[in-house]
Amino acid sequence: MEENETLETENSQEQLVAIVEEGKAEDIGEFLENMNSSELAFAMSRLSNDERTKVLTTVSAEDAADIIEQLTDAQAVDLLEQLPPDLAAGILDELPSADQADLIAELSDNNAEAVLAEMDPDEAANARQLIQYEADVAGGIMVKEYLAYPLDATVKMIVDDLCERGDEYRDYDIQYSYIVDRRKRVKGVLRMHDLLMAKRATPIQDIMIQNPVFVPDTMTLDELVEFFDQHHYLGVPVVDEKERLIGVVQQAAVHEAVAEQRDDDYLKTQGIVGGEEFRTMPLLRRSSRRLSWLSVNILLNIAAASVIAFFQDTLASVIALAVFLPIISDMSGCSGSQAVAVSMRELSLGLVRPTELLWVWVKEASVGIINGLVLGGLVAIAAVLWKGQPYLGLVVGVALCLNTVLAVSIGGLLPLVLKRFNTDPAIASGPILTTITDMCGFFLVLGMATLLLDKLI
Amino acid sequence: MEENETLETENSQEQLVAIVEEGKAEDIGEFLENMNSSELAFAMSRLSNDERTKVLTTVSAEDAADIIEQLTDAQAVDLLEQLPPDLAAGILDELPSADQADLIAELSDNNAEAVLAEMDPDEAANARQLIQYEADVAGGIMVKEYLAYPLDATVKMIVDDLCERGDEYRDYDIQYSYIVDRRKRVKGVLRMHDLLMAKRATPIQDIMIQNPVFVPDTMTLDELVEFFDQHHYLGVPVVDEKERLIGVVQQAAVHEAVAEQRDDDYLKTQGIVGGEEFRTMPLLRRSSRRLSWLSVNILLNIAAASVIAFFQDTLASVIALAVFLPIISDMSGCSGSQAVAVSMRELSLGLVRPTELLWVWVKEASVGIINGLVLGGLVAIAAVLWKGQPYLGLVVGVALCLNTVLAVSIGGLLPLVLKRFNTDPAIASGPILTTITDMCGFFLVLGMATLLLDKLI
Numbered sequence: 001m002e003e004n005e006t007l008e009t010e011n012s013q014e015q016l017v018a019i020v021e022e023g024k025a026e027d028i029g030e031f032l033e034n035m036n037s038s039e040l041a042f043a044m045s046r047l048s049n050d051e052r053t054k055v056l057t058t059v060s061a062e063d064a065a066d067i068i069e070q071l072t073d074a075q076a077v078d079l080l081e082q083l084p085p086d087l088a089a090g091i092l093d094e095l096p097s098a099d100q101a102d103l104i105a106e107l108s109d110n111n112a113e114a115v116l117a118e119m120d121p122d123e124a125a126n127a128r129q130l131i132q133y134e135a136d137v138a139g140g141i142m143v144k145e146y147l148a149y150p151l152d153a154t155v156k157m158i159v160d161d162l163c164e165r166g167d168e169y170r171d172y173d174i175q176y177s178y179i180v181d182r183r184k185r186v187k188g189v190l191r192m193h194d195l196l197m198a199k200r201a202t203p204i205q206d207i208m209i210q211n212p213v214f215v216p217d218t219m220t221l222d223e224l225v226e227f228f229d230q231h232h233y234l235g236v237p238v239v240d241e242k243e244r245l246i247g248v249v250q251q252a253a254v255h256e257a258v259a260e261q262r263d264d265d266y267l268k269t270q271g272i273v274g275g276e277e278f279r280t281m282p283l284l285r286r287s288s289r290r291l292s293w294l295s296v297n298i299l300l301n302i303a304a305a306s307v308i309a310f311f312q313d314t315l316a317s318v319i320a321l322a323v324f325l326p327i328i329s330d331m332s333g334c335s336g337s338q339a340v341a342v343s344m345r346e347l348s349l350g351l352v353r354p355t356e357l358l359w360v361w362v363k364e365a366s367v368g369i370i371n372g373l374v375l376g377g378l379v380a381i382a383a384v385l386w387k388g389q390p391y392l393g394l395v396v397g398v399a400l401c402l403n404t405v406l407a408v409s410i411g412g413l414l415p416l417v418l419k420r421f422n423t424d425p426a427i428a429s430g431p432i433l434t435t436i437t438d439m440c441g442f443f444l445v446l447g448m449a450t451l452l453l454d455k456l457i
Numbered sequence: 458m459e460e461n462e463t464l465e466t467e468n469s470q471e472q473l474v475a476i477v478e479e480g481k482a483e484d485i486g487e488f489l490e491n492m493n494s495s496e497l498a499f500a501m502s503r504l505s506n507d508e509r510t511k512v513l514t515t516v517s518a519e520d521a522a523d524i525i526e527q528l529t530d531a532q533a534v535d536l537l538e539q540l541p542p543d544l545a546a547g548i549l550d551e552l553p554s555a556d557q558a559d560l561i562a563e564l565s566d567n568n569a570e571a572v573l574a575e576m577d578p579d580e581a582a583n584a585r586q587l588i589q590y591e592a593d594v595a596g597g598i599m600v601k602e603y604l605a606y607p608l609d610a611t612v613k614m615i616v617d618d619l620c621e622r623g624d625e626y627r628d629y630d631i632q633y634s635y636i637v638d639r640r641k642r643v644k645g646v647l648r649m650h651d652l653l654m655a656k657r658a659t660p661i662q663d664i665m666i667q668n669p670v671f672v673p674d675t676m677t678l679d680e681l682v683e684f685f686d687q688h689h690y691l692g693v694p695v696v697d698e699k700e701r702l703i704g705v706v707q708q709a710a711v712h713e714a715v716a717e718q719r720d721d722d723y724l725k726t727q728g729i730v731g732g733e734e735f736r737t738m739p740l741l742r743r744s745s746r747r748l749s750w751l752s753v754n755i756l757l758n759i760a761a762a763s764v765i766a767f768f769q770d771t772l773a774s775v776i777a778l779a780v781f782l783p784i785i786s787d788m789s790g791c792s793g794s795q796a797v798a799v800s801m802r803e804l805s806l807g808l809v810r811p812t813e814l815l816w817v818w819v820k821e822a823s824v825g826i827i828n829g830l831v832l833g834g835l836v837a838i839a840a841v842l843w844k845g846q847p848y849l850g851l852v853v854g855v856a857l858c859l860n861t862v863l864a865v866s867i868g869g870l871l872p873l874v875l876k877r878f879n880t881d882p883a884i885a886s887g888p889i890l891t892t893i894t895d896m897c898g899f900f901l902v903l904g905m906a907t908l909l910l911d912k913l914i
Contacts, residue, residue, distance in 0.1 A: 037686040038807030045808055070686065072806060163654045175632055175649075175691075192632075192649040197620045229494040229527065234632075234691070252691075255712035262719045263802070269723070270798035271791055277799050278808055279820040287827040290795050297791050298832055301784045302839050308780045309843070315779055322772050322779040323765045326786045326895065327758045334728055334754050338747050341727035342734050345720070349529060350495030351502055351735060363736040370744040375755055382759050386766070438783065 013043045020047070020054050028055060029063040037070035045075060045280045053082050056091065065094035068103075074276040077106045085111065089118030092127075097144035098253065101130030129246070138224060139217035141257050142238045142247030147177035149204065151187055156200040158190070175234045179208050184244040186214050186237050214239050217246060221261065224254045265344075268426040271297075300431055304329075304438035311446035318456045320387055321449055324379065324396045328445060331375060331400060332407040332437035339364050339411030340429045347415060347425075354420045357413055364412035368405035376401030391455040399444035407437045470500045477504070477511050485512060486520045494527035502532060502737045510539050513548065522551035525560075531733040534563045542568070546575030549584075554601035555710065558587030586703070595681060596674035598714050599695045599704030604634035606661065608644055613657040615647070632691045636665050641701040643671050643694050671696050674703060678718065681711045722801075725883040728754075757888055761895035768903035775913045777844055778906055781836065781853045785902060788832060788857060789864040789894035796821050796868030797886045804872060804882075811877045814870055821869035825862035833858030848912040856901035864894045 019027050032040060032055075044052060044067065056064045056079060068076045068091060080088045080103060092100050092115060104112050104127055112131075116124045126144045133139030149158055158177065179188035188208030198207050214237040215227060227236065228251045235250040267276065274289035308315065308325065315321055343360065346352040352360060380397030384390060411433055415425035449456055476484050489497060489512075501509060501524065513521045513536060525533045525548060537545045537560060549557050549572060561569050561584055569588075573581045583601045590596030606615055615634065636645035645665030655664050671694040672684060684693065685708045695704040724733065731746035765772065765782065772778055800817065803809040809817060837854025841847060868890055872882035906913055 036683050038683060042807055042810075159653050162650065192653070193619065195653055196616050196649070226493050226495060252708055252712060255709060255716065259712065259716050259719065262716065262723070266719065266723050266726070267798050267802065269726070271795045272798050272802075276802070278803060279799065279817065280808070283823055283827070287824045290792070290824065291828055291831055293795070294788065294791055294828060294832060295835070298784070298788055298835055301787050302836070305780045305784050308783070309777075312776050312779070316773070316776045319769050319773045319776075320766075322769070322782065323762045325779065326765070326783050326899075327755070327762050329783045329787065330758050330891065330895075331751065331755055334751055335747070338728045338750070341724050341729050342736065345724065345729075345733070346735060350499055351737070353499075360736065366740055367744045367747065370740070371748055371751060374748055375751060378752070378755055379759070434787065438787075442783075 013046055016043050016055075017047065017051060020051050020058070025058050025060065029059045032059070032063065032067060040067065040070045041072065041075065044071060044079075045278065049082060052079055056083060057087060061087075061090040062094050064091045068095065069099065072276065072278075073102055073106060074278065076103055078281075080107060080115070081111060085114035086118045089115045093120045093123050097123075097126045097130060098142070100127045101140070102135070105131045105135075133217065136221040136257065136261070137217065138215050138219040138238045138249050139247070141221070141224065141253050142217070142249045143253070144247055146235075146237070146245075146248040148180050148184075148245060149177060149190075151179055151181050151205060153179070153204045154200070155195055155198045155202045155204065155207070158204065159195060159200065178212070178237050178245060178248075179204055180245050183242075186212055186239065186243075186245050188212055189237075212237070214243075214245075215249065216241070221254070221257055224249060225258060228254055265426040268424065269430060271430075273427055297431055300435040301438070304435050304442065307439050307442040308446065311442075311450060314446050314450045314453060317453060318392070318449055320383075320389075320392060321396070321445060324383065324445060325442060327379060328396070328400050328403060328441040329434075329438045331379075332403045332441050333434050335368070335371060335375075335404045336407035336411035336433045336437055337430070339367075339408040340415055340425075340433065343412050343415040344425060344429075347419060352416070354416045357416060360412045360416060361409055364408040365405055368408035369401075371408070372401035372404035375404055389456065391452055395448045395452060395456070396445060399441065399448060402444055403437060403441040406440055407433070410436055470503055473500050473512075474504065474508060477508050477515070482515050482517065486516045489516070489520065489524060497524065497527045498529065498532065501528060501536075502735060506539060509536055513540060514544060518544075518547040519551050521548045525552065526556065529733065529735075530559055530563060531735065533560055535738075537564060537572070538568060542571035543575045546572045550577045550580050554580075554583045554587060554704075555599070557584045558597070559592070562588045562592075590674065593678040593714065593718070594674065595672050595676040595695045595706050596704070598678070598681065598710050599674070599706045600710070601704055603692075603694070603702075603705040605637050605641075605702060606634060606647075608636055608638050608662060610636070610661045611657070612652055612655045612659045612661065612664070615661065616652060616657065635669070635694050635702060635705075636661055637702050640699075643669055643696065643700075643702050645669055646694075669694070671700075671702075672706065673698070678711070678714055681706060682715060685711055722883040725881065726887060728887075730884055754888055757892040758895070761892050761899065764896050764899040765903065768899075768907060771903050771907045771910060774910060775849070775906055777840070777846075777849060778853070778902060781840065781902060782899060784836060785853070785857050785860060785898040786891075786895045788836075789860045789898050790891050792825070792828060792832075792861045793864035793868035793890045793894055794887070796824075796865040797872055797882075797890065800869050800872040801882060801886075804876060809873070811873045814873060817869045817873060818866055821865040822862055825865035826858075828865070829858035829861030832861055846913065848909055852905045852909060852913070853902060856898065856905060859901055860894060860898040863897055864890070867893055 016031060019031050035043065044055070047055065056067065059067070068079070071079070080091070092103065100123065104115060107115060116128060119127065130140065130144070175192060177190045178186050179190060181187050188205065188210055189212040190204065190208045194207045213231065215224070217238050217240055219227070233251065235248045237245050238247040238249055240246050271290070271293045273293050277286055277289060279286070343352065347354070376397040379400050380393035383396050384393040414429045414433060418425040418428050473488060476488050492500065501512070504512065513524065516524070525536070528536070537548070549560065557580065561572060564572065573585065576584065587597065587601070632649060634647045635643050636647060638644050645662065645667055646669040647661065647665045651664045670688065672681070674695050674697055676684070690708065692705045692707045694702050695706055697703050728747070728750045730750050734743055734746060736743070800809065804811070833854040836857050837850035840853050841850040871886045871890060875882040875885055
């Protein structure tokens with residue numbers, strides 16, 4: 001079954017290459033239309049640069065925009081960078097405003113300027129407005145596609161407009177429309193629902209919901225999540241500092257932004273820090289991005305291991321200790337990671353405040369003492385079974401126990417402290433944690449062994 | 458600013474306790490209504506068991522349901538477990554069907570049965586239907602709140618129904634309603650939009666969209682994501698094996714389910730495996746859940762370290778090697794984690810098939826060779842600078858280089874292989890990776906050192 005699927009996909013990819021080589025716009029467009037989005041992303045990612053460019057230059061701008069929408073941002077940006085600015089601009093014109101801005105923001109500055117200059121002036125103006133916002137505030141998440149009507153509109157005017165321009169509004173969220181005054185300030189919200197029940201001549205002011213909720217363009221993603229938790233709306237109007245309507249944030253877009261942030265955090269935690277990596281990217285880019293993270297880590301590792309060097313005489317006398325150093329280093333890392341994960345989760349749910357260091361420490365230390373005793377006990381038993389030396393068991397057991405308490409304490413507190421200092425806990429927690437716990441772990445084992453050296457030999 | 462916020466929250470929590478002690482339903486209800494959801498979750502989580510129970514038993518079932526909705530599932534289930542079944546049932550009756558099912562599914566079996574017996578029979582029947590589904594298929598994600606009208610309805614009938622029962626439908630997704638035949642098979646979809654433009658007497662069959670899209674109750678979460686990527690709908694009808702309409706999956710619910718899965722994966726990757734942990738949970742539950750993961754890891758660690766024990770004579774002769782063992786273990790872990798993360802991401806985006814082992818291996822090995830040379834070079838330089846022994850540098854440098862290639866190969870391939878064997882890569886990748894890379898790393902360093910022993914002393 002799985003084998004077949006792969007064969008099929010490989011075939012469809014080969015077919016795509018063949019069709020691209022023939023170069024008929026309709027054939028390529030039709031072929032791509034029959035693929036679902038992950039098949040499409042897969043096939044496009046496996047084409048060569050030239051083939052990819054050929055696909056986008058052969059099909060219509062609208063079809064090309066459909067393709068771009070199915071790809072990840074990282075893939076889409078790579079593709080657009082390779083196209084001449086006028087072609088890229090034509091494709092971008094066909095995308096929803098939020099997607100336009102996301103992609104243009106990631107183009108190189110020169111390229112972005114060239115593309116904006118070639119775009120439809122209205123679309124370009126919208127995009128220029130949107131790219132000024134950070135990706136994690138309302139202004140960066142909102143879309144420019146929304147329906148707004150003046151205060152003096154009637155039900156008939158709006159229904160007529162909806163009927164007439166229904167096609168154009170196809171991709172809009174037309175669950176709500178917004179009623180604005182002359183200065184574009186939001187004065188009311190109209191639900192589709194309400195239009196149904198009203199007579200055609202009714203002035204819109206009679207049926208709209210007065211004093212509607214709106215959010216500032218500077219509202220953060222966390223606040224937006226909170227907002228949609230409380231209000232079961234599908235979208236909310238966004239206003240600038242003069243309370244003028246400038247866009248709409250859709251509930252779905254907020255969910256999507258959160259999911260992207262989580263993906264990003266996961267990648268950072270695992271050491272993929274310079275943006276997304278796909279294996280179809282050039283080798284040197286992949287390798288250098290990973291190295292930028294690894295080279296910091298190796299320096300931290302060498303620094304931590306220098307503690308061992310300091311105690312090499314002790315180690316030479318009791319060589320069995322060398323077996324336990326990596327165990328203590330790894331296990332403290334595991335215990336610490338668990339505490340980091342719980343803090344990250346509690347922070348994101350608002351179940352802990354960044355200032356509650358004492359509360360977190362007490363909660364972590366109590367788990368750390370129990371788990372430290374169990375883990376220390378296990379490693380002590382292993383040491384005694386192997387070497388028959390109770391003092392060796394004592395040293396490694398006590399060291400692991402103490403270091404577990406230390407690891408969960410640091411792991412629990414680090415994300416709170418980093419958050420207070422506005423440092424990204426997803427990137428920094430891991431390396432800081434393991435460096436400290438490694439140093440302390442090595443110091444505890446070898447320090448105690450030095451003190452008890454006559455019992456250990 | 459932040460200090461103030463904390464003080465405020467602490468105050469509001471104290472206030473809540475005071476109000477709960479007075480025990481007036483209206484006071485508690487009103488107080489809780491003024492909090493946003495994360496404040497509420499925070500305050501509730503910090504109450505004692507008795508206080509929490511008192512809050513839920515004092516306020517109305519509707520208010521209690523509002524509170525429950527703001528909490529995480531883990532918190533809500535803990536709360537419901539503590540209530541008498543009839544009270545829990547009364548609260549569950551007020552929740553949307555999907556939330557009901559999620560919570561009941563996590564109650565202990567006895568408790569779930571007792572609660573279902575006390576619930577409103579219709580609500581209980583819905584819940585019983587929903588809890589039969591896994592959480593990650595359409596049946597487990599759908600809601601039972603949807604609008605369905607018979608094929609012979611007219612526009613007037615539907616508009617009248619909407620106007621009359623608008624309050625009841627407040628929480629429904631009324632962007633679409635579904636038109637069903639006598640056997641409950643979906644024959645059409647009606648957009649609000651279309652009702653606006655139609656005359657009241659129009660038979661619904663004239664304006665509904667014929668042959669609407671629907672999905673089977675067994676459709677997986679991945680397929681649903683794909684579906685909503687392709688179709689920009691806000692919801693899709695779900696049918697059983699006889700094609701009868703049994704629910705609606707909302708786009709927002711799919712996004713939410715994906716976000717939950719990601720959170721879950723993150724927690725598992727970090728070693729929080731037995732379900733969510735909050736620091737307000739009982740100490741022994743937190744400690745034992747973490748230990749279940751740590752105790753597996755310590756056994757794997759001891760197994761890996763036994764390689765060092767095997768070479769202790771070599772180590773005793775060249776004690777400097779002991780400094781490099783933890784470095785090689787940690788760095789290989791870092792390189793491997795990066796490869797795991799890229800594979801997990803590519804798998805989730807469909808950019809790699811679980812069968813493409815060779816392709817992944819070639820891509821990873823090439824990055825591994827470059828990064829291995831750089832990292833091996835760095836550690837070799839560190840060794841030579843410290844000890845002035847070129848052969849020591851050679852041994853640790855070559856070992857780290859080879860082990861980096863091995864680590865990225867295993868890290869890249871593991872998630873694909875685990876996925877093919879239906880094992881959760883988020884849980885299993887980390888421990889398997891580090892155990893193998895530790896063993897091989899130790900073996901490479903100490904094995905080479907043994908071969909070159911006369912050059913190293």
